[in-house]
Amino acid sequence: MEPTRERLLTVAAELFAEQGYAGTSMRKIARAAGITQAAIYHHFASKEQLYYAAVKFLQEEKTTRVTEQLATDLPAEERLKTLVQLLLELLDADPHFRHIYFRELLDGDEIRLCELATNVFADLSHVIEGLMRELAPHLDSHLTMMSVAGLVFHHLEARKLSPFMPGGKSEHSELPVLADHITTLLLKGVRTP
Amino acid sequence: MEPTRERLLTVAAELFAEQGYAGTSMRKIARAAGITQAAIYHHFASKEQLYYAAVKFLQEEKTTRVTEQLATDLPAEERLKTLVQLLLELLDADPHFRHIYFRELLDGDEIRLCELATNVFADLSHVIEGLMRELAPHLDSHLTMMSVAGLVFHHLEARKLSPFMPGGKSEHSELPVLADHITTLLLKGVRTP
DNA sequence: GTCTATAAGCCGATAGAC
DNA sequence: GTCTATCGGCTTATAGAC
Numbered sequence: 001m002e003p004t005r006e007r008l009l010t011v012a013a014e015l016f017a018e019q020g021y022a023g024t025s026m027r028k029i030a031r032a033a034g035i036t037q038a039a040i041y042h043h044f045a046s047k048e049q050l051y052y053a054a055v056k057f058l059q060e061e062k063t064t065r066v067t068e069q070l071a072t073d074l075p076a077e078e079r080l081k082t083l084v085q086l087l088l089e090l091l092d093a094d095p096h097f098r099h100i101y102f103r104e105l106l107d108g109d110e111i112r113l114c115e116l117a118t119n120v121f122a123d124l125s126h127v128i129e130g131l132m133r134e135l136a137p138h139l140d141s142h143l144t145m146m147s148v149a150g151l152v153f154h155h156l157e158a159r160k161l162s163p164f165m166p167g168g169k170s171e172h173s174e175l176p177v178l179a180d181h182i183t184t185l186l187l188k189g190v191r192t193p
Numbered sequence: 194m195e196p197t198r199e200r201l202l203t204v205a206a207e208l209f210a211e212q213g214y215a216g217t218s219m220r221k222i223a224r225a226a227g228i229t230q231a232a233i234y235h236h237f238a239s240k241e242q243l244y245y246a247a248v249k250f251l252q253e254e255k256t257t258r259v260t261e262q263l264a265t266d267l268p269a270e271e272r273l274k275t276l277v278q279l280l281l282e283l284l285d286a287d288p289h290f291r292h293i294y295f296r297e298l299l300d301g302d303e304i305r306l307c308e309l310a311t312n313v314f315a316d317l318s319h320v321i322e323g324l325m326r327e328l329a330p331h332l333d334s335h336l337t338m339m340s341v342a343g344l345v346f347h348h349l350e351a352r353k354l355s356p357f358m359p360g361g362k363s364e365h366s367e368l369p370v371l372a373d374h375i376t377t378l379l380l381k382g383v384r385t386p
Numbered sequence: 387g388t389c390t391a392t393a394a395g396c397c398g399a400t401a402g403a404c
Numbered sequence: 405g406t407c408t409a410t411c412g413g414c415t416t417a418t419a420g421a422c
Contacts, residue, residue, distance in 0.1 A: 004387080020300070022216035025415065038418080039388050047416065102295055105350050107213075117357030129359045136383035142360030143348075143374040144383060150347025151340055157298050158339055164310030166322045167335030181336040189382035190329035190337060197405080219398065231400080232406050240398065 005043045008033050012054040017096035020103060021051055055104070055112075058097055059120040066090060067127050076135045077187060083128065084186070085179045087152045092175060098156060151182050198236045201226050205247040210289035213296060214244055245305075248297070249312070251290055256317040259283065263320050269328045270380060276324065277379070278372045280345045285368060291350060344375050 011032040015024040026047055030037040044050040066086045070079055091098050104116055117125070125145060132144040155178050162168045171177050204225040208217040219240055223230040237243040259279045263272055284291050297309055310318070321341060326334040348371050355361045364370050 002387090020213055020215060022213060026417085027414080035387090036389065037416085038390080041417070042387060099299055102299055105354060106292055106295055108353070110353070113354045114357045117354060121358065126359050132383065139377070139383060140360070140365075140374060142355070142358065142362070143365060143371070144378070145360070146348060146351055146355060146358070146365075147344055147374070147378055150343050150351065154343025154347055155336075155339060158343065160301070160303070161298060161306045161310060162335070162339060164307045165314065165335065165339070166319050167333070167338070169335070172333070172335060172339075178336070181333060181340070184332070185337070185340055185382065186378070187382050187384055189378065189380050189385070190325065190332060191380055192382070192385075195405090218396075220396080228405090229407060230398085231408080234399070235405060 002043075004033070004035065004039075008035075008040065008043055008050070009054050009057040012050055013058040013100070014096055016051055016054055017058070017099040017103070021107070026050075052112075055100055056115075056119070058100055059116070062090070062094070062097060062120065063124040067123050070127050070131065076131060079131055080135060080186060081179075081183050083131065084148070084152065084183050085175075087148075088156065088175050088179050088182075091152060091156055098153065101153065102157065148182075148186065151185070155182065195236075197226070197228065197232075201228075201233060201236055201243070202247050202250040205243055206251040206293070207289055209244055209247055210251070210292040210296070214300070219243075248293055248305075249308075251293060252309075252313040255283070255287070255290060255313065260316050260320050263324065269324060272324055273328060273379060274372075274376050276321065277341070277345065277376050278368075280341075281349065281368050281372050281375075284345060284349055291346065294346065295350065341375075341379065344378070348375065 008029065012024075012029050015029055015032065018024075019028075026040055027037045029050070030040055033040075040050065044053060066083070069086060070083055072079065072082075074082075101116075104112060108116065128148060129141045129145045132139070132148070133141040136144055159173045162172050163170070201222065205217075205222050208222055208225065211217075212221075219233055220230045222243070223233055226233075233243065237246060259276070262279060263276055265272065265275075267275075294309075297305060301309065318338060322334045322338045325332070325337040325341070329337055352366045355365050356363070
């Protein structure tokens with residue numbers, strides 16, 4: 001791919017993730033990419049098309065590592081631990097992807113959400129759903145998978161809010177602490193010591 | 194309160210929740226409120242002050258019902274069921290509040306998140322945290338409380354995405370189904386049938 | 387492939403009449 | 405308390421030179 005086009009996609013994805021669609025102007029993107037605003041239109045027909053392309057670009061090659069590391073013959077409980085830890089690391093390292101996920105959940109129409117599910121989450125969600133079916137055959141594996149996603153995404157994103165909530169401590173932002181909490185909750189619930 | 198001011202707060206809260214801060218213009222708000230854009234400035238000094246006031250307005254009297262219904266002498270497990278069900282109903286009925294929560298999580302600075310935690314969530318979060326401490330003394334009650342919030346918020350918001358994810362069915366959008374799933378997961382985890 | 391220049395319109399905010 | 409009119413600036417997008 002042409003370097004300018006790729007640079008545009010990179011900076012656009014960052015800005016859209018940080019400031020949202022309406023909050024990001026073509027001028028900001030151009031300045032961050034080191035060209036003028038008019039030059040963007042040589043690469044993309046409109047702001048909306050640039051947004052779509054940037055979101056798609058941000059999503060590529062995101063899920064391979066997780067699916068690979070889960071294809072082992074370890075017991076299901078161990079694979080769940082690995083899964084939660086990897087998801088936390090992956091999404092912690094990529095706040096832009098996380099933010100775009102939330103923004104699409106809020107603003108995305110059916111078409112974009114369908115694309116998100118099929119193009120980005122397809123492999124990963126099937127692996128998670130399969131693991132949950134193996135681990136908890138008596139539960140609805142779709143809902144269990146969505147619970148895993150909700151726990152990971154929300155705990156990571158709520159670290160900004162967490163210090164102001166009752167009992168919030170700085171350790172609650174550490175990934176191993178979150179991983180241990182989520183894994184324990186999923187495996188045993190709140191009742192079993 | 195003057196009726197125009199209250200109408201402004203209502204429509205502004207809706208628009209900010211639906212389209213975000215940058216995506217909502219003073220002209221849109223004015224049109225929805227039935228006055229001209231300039232007239233808003235008689236009631237609020239700036240767009241930012243209107244946003245703060247609208248968010249605060251949306252948040253008032255949101256938590257009283259939950260805290261009241263949890264102040265019973267039922268066993269802790271029953272109170273958890275009631276809590277999850279009430280939270281789901283409350284947040285399902287108020288998508289604007291839900292969206293503002295996510296938008297503040299993404300865009301809010303420390304000051305606004307601190308205000309959110311103390312002005313809006315204070316009572317409710319303390320009640321939930323206390324319940325979780327009673328129910329699971331061996332776990333970190335802060336993290337358990339944040340998990341409850343994450344599960345409820347995410348399951349409700351992800352209903353738009355859910356149909357495109359593996360195993361997604363229309364029943365997964367029904368509140369009793371979600372309530373049962375979340376409660377079971379919290380109480381027993383995924384392993385116990 | 388990038389530039390300058392510009393069109394056409396929306397933005398937040400203000401001034402002043404009523 | 406709401407209006408009309410307006411300012412200066414920013415927006416997306418296009419035209420045309422290089």
